[in-house]
Amino acid sequence: MSDRNASPLIRLRGITKTYGRGDAAFQALRGIDLDIHAGEFVAIMGPSGSGKSTLMNILGCLDTAAGGTYHYDDIEVGSLTVDQRALLRRYALGFIFQSFNLLARTSALENVELPLLYRGLSRRIRHEKAAAALEAVGLGDKLRNTPAELSGGQQQRVAIARALVSEPRTLFADEPTGNLDSATTIEIMELLSRLNREQGITLIMVTHEDDVAGWAHRRIHIHDGRIASDERSLQTTAAHP
Amino acid sequence: MIWNAFLIAVREIRRNLTRAFLTVLGIIIGVAAVITMVTLGQATTRAVSDQISKLGSNLLILRPGAGFGPRGVPGGSPNFTMEDAELIAEQVAGVAATAPVRMASLTTAYLDEARTTAVTGTTPAYFQIHQWTLADGRFFNEADLRRGAAVCVIGNTVRNELFGEKDPIGQRLRIGSTVCEVIGLLASKGQAGMGDQDDTIIVPITTLQRRLVGRTSDHDINMISISAEDGVDTEVLTTDITAFMRERRHLQPGEDNDFHVFDTRQITEALTSSTRMMTMLLAAVAGVSLLVGGIGIMNIMLVSVTERTREIGIRLALGATAGEVLMQFLVEAITLACVGGLIGMLCALALCVALSGLIGVPFVFNPMINAAAFCFSAVVGVVFGFVPARSAARLDPINALRHE
Ligand SMILES: Nc1ncnc2c1ncn2[C@@H]1O[C@H](COP(=O)(O)OP(=O)(O)OP(=O)(O)O)[C@@H](O)[C@H]1O
Numbered sequence: 154m155s156d157r158n159a160s161p162l163i164r165l166r167g168i169t170k171t172y173g174r175g176d177a178a179f180q181a182l183r184g185i186d187l188d189i190h191a192g193e194f195v196a197i198m199g200p201s202g203s204g205k206s207t208l209m210n211i212l213g214c215l216d217t218a219a220g221g222t223y224h225y226d227d228i229e230v231g232s233l234t235v236d237q238r239a240l241l242r243r244y245a246l247g248f249i250f251q252s253f254n255l256l257a258r259t260s261a262l263e264n265v266e267l268p269l270l271y272r273g274l275s276r277r278i279r280h281e282k283a284a285a286a287l288e289a290v291g292l293g294d295k296l297r298n299t300p301a302e303l304s305g306g307q308q309q310r311v312a313i314a315r316a317l318v319s320e321p322r323t324l325f326a327d328e329p330t331g332n333l334d335s336a337t338t339i340e341i342m343e344l345l346s347r348l349n350r351e352q353g354i355t356l357i358m359v360t361h362e363d364d365v366a367g368w369a370h371r372r373i374h375i376h377d378g379r380i381a382s383d384e385r386s387l388q389t390t391a392a393h394p
Numbered sequence: 395m396i397w398n399a400f401l402i403a404v405r406e407i408r409r410n411l412t413r414a415f416l417t418v419l420g421i422i423i424g425v426a427a428v429i430t431m432v433t434l435g436q437a438t439t440r441a442v443s444d445q446i447s448k449l450g451s452n453l454l455i456l457r458p459g460a461g462f463g464p465r466g467v468p469g470g471s472p473n474f475t476m477e478d479a480e481l482i483a484e485q486v487a488g489v490a491a492t493a494p495v496r497m498a499s500l501t502t503a504y505l506d507e508a509r510t511t512a513v514t515g516t517t518p519a520y521f522q523i524h525q526w527t528l529a530d531g532r533f534f535n536e537a538d539l540r541r542g543a544a545v546c547v548i549g550n551t552v553r554n555e556l557f558g559e560k561d562p563i564g565q566r567l568r569i570g571s572t573v574c575e576v577i578g579l580l581a582s583k584g585q586a587g588m589g590d591q592d593d594t595i596i597v598p599i600t601t602l603q604r605r606l607v608g609r610t611s612d613h614d615i616n617m618i619s620i621s622a623e624d625g626v627d628t629e630v631l632t633t634d635i636t637a638f639m640r641e642r643r644h645l646q647p648g649e650d651n652d653f654h655v656f657d658t659r660q661i662t663e664a665l666t667s668s669t670r671m672m673t674m675l676l677a678a679v680a681g682v683s684l685l686v687g688g689i690g691i692m693n694i695m696l697v698s699v700t701e702r703t704r705e706i707g708i709r710l711a712l713g714a715t716a717g718e719v720l721m722q723f724l725v726e727a728i729t730l731a732c733v734g735g736l737i738g739m740l741c742a743l744a745l746c747v748a749l750s751g752l753i754g755v756p757f758v759f760n761p762m763i764n765a766a767a768f769c770f771s772a773v774v775g776v777v778f779g780f781v782p783a784r785s786a787a788r789l790d791p792i793n794a795l796r797h798e
């Protein structure tokens with residue numbers, strides 16, 4: 154599936170993004186060309202303000218590009234309606250945010266169930282899947298806790314469980330360990346890289362830290378809204394013969 | 395999908411009970427206030443017009459004096475005569491009957507119970523004109539009138555005060571210094587805006603003139619009750635009676651009337667329209683309170699939508715469509731508004747029953763105002779719950795998530 158000659162899962166051509174208008178306009182992305190194949194584990198790096206999050210949000214269909222084309226699985230995302238993009242997010246994409254973005258005053262279980270609610274699954278199946286996902290991230294005993302009753306690492310794991318429960322093909326993680334200490338960071342990274350290894354989930358992650366980027370097989374550096382470098386580690390070829 | 399939205403909505407309501415309670419409270423107060431005020435206002439209007447109609451229909455009352463204001467001042471307008479009453483009945487077209495009335499306030503006593511009562515001396519036509527009916531016994535008749543018989547018909551209050559539970563018919567009641575036989579008991583008319591109508595004793599006018607108070611002049615009639623024939627315009631009749639009486643009293647053109655004609659229908663209309671105005675005023679006040687309630691709801695909803703834009707962003711990011719998010723908010727708003735409206739209606743019902751008992755008006759359930767208030771609350775809840783959510787659901791997910 155990771156045959157480099159096959160058409161890539163994600164293909165960006167000349168993607169630009171401008172914030173604001175007129176004099177205040179700011180070009181956050183200045184023409185991004187990028188191919189990512191199914192099963193890859195990519196780290197996006199770069200200085201603060203370089204446009205990493207902007208790029209991730211466009212990749213995750215949370216935001217729309219100003220120019221260029223974005224093909225996901227040979228679908229032109231720019232030509233989709235708002236609702237079609239919602240359905241793409243629902244059925245194919247998962248997102249993990251730096252700031253978790255869990256629903257407050259809502260139990261871990263209900264938070265993880267949320268994406269399944271929109272798939273019209275029965276109550277029993279929702280519960281089973283959500284509980285299993287929380288179990289998988291090591292929170293089997295915290296199903297009833299609300300975010301306020303969980304540590305930062307536990308909250309991030311709830312967010313990961315929420316992203317995983319709908320079995321996405323592609324998982325986007327914007328600084329998933331940005332708020333966590335080093336021990337927790339390692340736990341989370343082990344979890345993510347296992348998902349990539351064992352379930353073949355395509356993983357795209359933004360990070361500042363070289364340690365964290367070291368878990369990925371491919372590192373893309375962004376500078377002032379342009380790709381500055383794109384390097385693969387040898388493991389990539391090893392992991393995907 | 396609607397069921398799904400309903401489930402999500404109920405979850406969100408349960409999660410934010412305080413917010414839900416505040417929203418609902420605004421609706422409850424508004425709905426309850428409007429329904430209560432309008433219902434009570436209408437009950438009062440009805441009570442007033444009911445009681446006035448008991449005074450008699452097509453009833454005109456002729457009194458000496460220029461109208462409202464001090465009556466019977468010394469050297470004031472002269473009273474009427476018995477002949478005035480007879481001639482009005484005979485000569486003015488459209489008059490069905492007349493009854494001369496002479497009033498006297500006299501001490502009445504039965505055994506050792508005594509009290510002062512307004513005694514009315516009149517003719518048998520009076521009962522019909524004033525629409526009195528009997529609870530027991532009989533009215534006095536023309537024969538009693540001719541003889542000046544010592545008989546009387548008493549009202550329910552007099553019966554209660556003097557006879558208690560005892561059957562008053564055939565009992566001997568002392569009025570002034572004369573003993574009269576009670577021959578009839580009037581059916582109660584209750585309190586009508588103008589005092590207790592049941593606190594009365596009615597005797598033949600001849601009895602009053604000859605036995606009870608004596609007679610010093612022909613002009614001893616305080617009032618003439620006149621009933622109009624059916625279908626006669628009482629305004630025209632008032633004019634005719636006025637012209638007739640001016641002639642009988644030899645008033646020169648340009649001279650003011652020294653008597654006046656009350657048209658009870660006009661009084662009814664005036665009172666009914668003023669209570670109706672009161673109702674409208676109350677309704678307006680209540681409407682304002684409903685509006686204030688609505689603004690309260692809008693406020694809470696707006697604040698909560700700001701607060702909930704992130705929630706909307708999360709839902710959108712997880713793959714909800716804008717339509718699904720909106721459906722959730724719509725169902726939430728409708729649920730809250732309906733619950734509030736229903737509780738408000740129940741509160742209003744309880745308040746109306748309690749208050750109408752307290753101020754002594756009949757309680758009449760008004761489905762119109764209940765429906766109107768309920769619909770208004772639903773619309774307010776839905777509009778204010780829905781409109782702010784709509785703008786949030788239109789955002790790109792990332793913008794909703796970034797919302798502070
Ligand atoms: N909503 C916005 N409105 C205006 N400018 C924005 C907006 N979002 C981002 N920017 C600007 O776009 C540029 C890129 O922002 P972005 O969030 O992509 O940076 P980043 O690489 O993720 O930085 P960091 O590492 O600090 O998260 C920044 O200069 C930022 O100021």
Ligand SMILES: [Mg+2]
Nearest residue numbers: 205206207327
């Ligand atoms: Mg960022």
